[in-house]
Amino acid sequence: MFHLEALPDEILLDLFENYIRLIDTYIAFYPLPNQRINTLIRAARFWIDIPSKDIFHANSFTTFAPQIVSLHLSACCKDLDLSKFVNLRLLHIEKPTQIQLLAIRSSVLPQLQYLSLHPCWYSTSELPNTLGNLAMSCSFEYLRYCVLPNGQIIRFSAQSQFNQKD
Numbered sequence: 001m002f003h004l005e006a007l008p009d010e011i012l013l014d015l016f017e018n019y020i021r022l023i024d025t026y027i028a029f030y031p032l033p034n035q036r037i038n039t040l041i042r043a044a045r046f047w048i049d050i051p052s053k054d055i056f057h058a059n060s061f062t063t064f065a066p067q068i069v070s071l072h073l074s075a076c077c078k079d080l081d082l083s084k085f086v087n088l089r090l091l092h093i094e095k096p097t098q099i100q101l102l103a104i105r106s107s108v109l110p111q112l113q114y115l116s117l118h119p120c121w122y123s124t125s126e127l128p129n130t131l132g133n134l135a136m137s138c139s140f141e142y143l144r145y146c147v148l149p150n151g152q153i154i155r156f157s158a159q160s161q162f163n164q165k166d
Contacts, residue, residue, distance in 0.1 A: 009040060016044040022068075026060035045069045045087075069111075083108050089142070094118035096149075101127060106139040116147040 016025055030041050047070035065084035072092040082103040089111050096117050146154040
């Protein structure tokens with residue numbers, strides 16, 4: 001008989017991070033009376049892609065938000081509060097809402113390295129100042145690459161100097 005608890009920590013962590021969907025981790029494993037597995041789940045970093053409303057589960061995202069490092073949101077996730085994702089490093093949003101755009105600030109997403117806002121109806125002049133003026137003044141310490149809704153690509157060097165491509 002196979003027991004999940006018999007697997008080494010490294011394999012369990014790899015399973016949680018790479019093979020088991022976040023909602024399945026939440027429903028099947030968290031919280032378990034097994035302290036070791038709970039600790040491993042709490043140590044995991046998650047890369048999330050939400051292509052449709054069908055796999056969106058608000059409770060799992062709220063519970064594990066600080067552990068999510070990559071988030072790809074489709075147009076179905078208009079009400080997701082980005083302020084809970086404090087360790088987010090990669091963010092891609094298709095058709096971002098005004099509330100989501102306002103939440104994209106260095107004080108809310110301090111670890112952000114890559115930002116992509118899928119081309120949509122916003123012009124650069126309609127973006128919040130923190131995003132519209134990103135090419136001139138970047139307050140994100142770690143941001144290296146940004147794609148704005150108008151298709152403008154901004155690359156930042158480690159010294160926060162930028163190169164633009166259209």
